[in-house]
Amino acid sequence: MRLVLGQDQAVAAWVASRIPFMAANPDFGPCVAIGIVNHLDQPVRGVVYHSYRPEFGSVEISHAYDTPKALTRSLLNGILAVPFVQYGVGRISVCTPRRAASARRFLEKFG
Numbered sequence: 001m002r003l004v005l006g007q008d009q010a011v012a013a014w015v016a017s018r019i020p021f022m023a024a025n026p027d028f029g030p031c032v033a034i035g036i037v038n039h040l041d042q043p044v045r046g047v048v049y050h051s052y053r054p055e056f057g058s059v060e061i062s063h064a065y066d067t068p069k070a071l072t073r074s075l076l077n078g079i080l081a082v083p084f085v086q087y088g089v090g091r092i093s094v095c096t097p098r099r100a101a102s103a104r105r106f107l108e109k110f111g
Contacts, residue, residue: 001044003078004035011035015046018064021097028062032086034079036071045071047079049087058091059083068102 004011011033016026031050038044045065052059061083065071083089096103 001036001038001072001075003075004037004043007035008033011043011046012048012050014043015048015062015064018066019062032082034082036075049082051093052087052089054087054089056091057089058093059087059089060093060095062094063103068106 008031012028012031013026014035015033016022016028028048028050030052031048033046033048035043035047036045044067045063047061047063049059049061083092094107096107098104
């Protein structure tokens with residue numbers, strides 16, 4: 001698995017296509033995105049940083065994946081470097097539907 005950088009719009013479109021409530025409006029607006037591809041260069045996970053509010057030190061994250069096993073500690077460190085190191089935020093927000101149990105469990109592990 002490896003990170004894909006510099007393909008913000010393509011990764012954002014991939015993530016939006018996997019979030020059911022985004023079907024009507026699949027646009028995150030201005031964003032930065034990171035993809036994760038497998039050994040065949042097929043996308044397996046994507047993270048989109050959007051709604052950046054530097055005055056509040058916050059950014060929103062949306063993510064989607066095809067396989068939950070596509071995330072290692074090293075990849076997670078790379079993904080989290082964007083908001084905390086590049087943007088310098090102190091807070092990340094994620095909006096997740098109540099019925100998205102697996103996504104909620106994943107997020108709750110990180111507080």
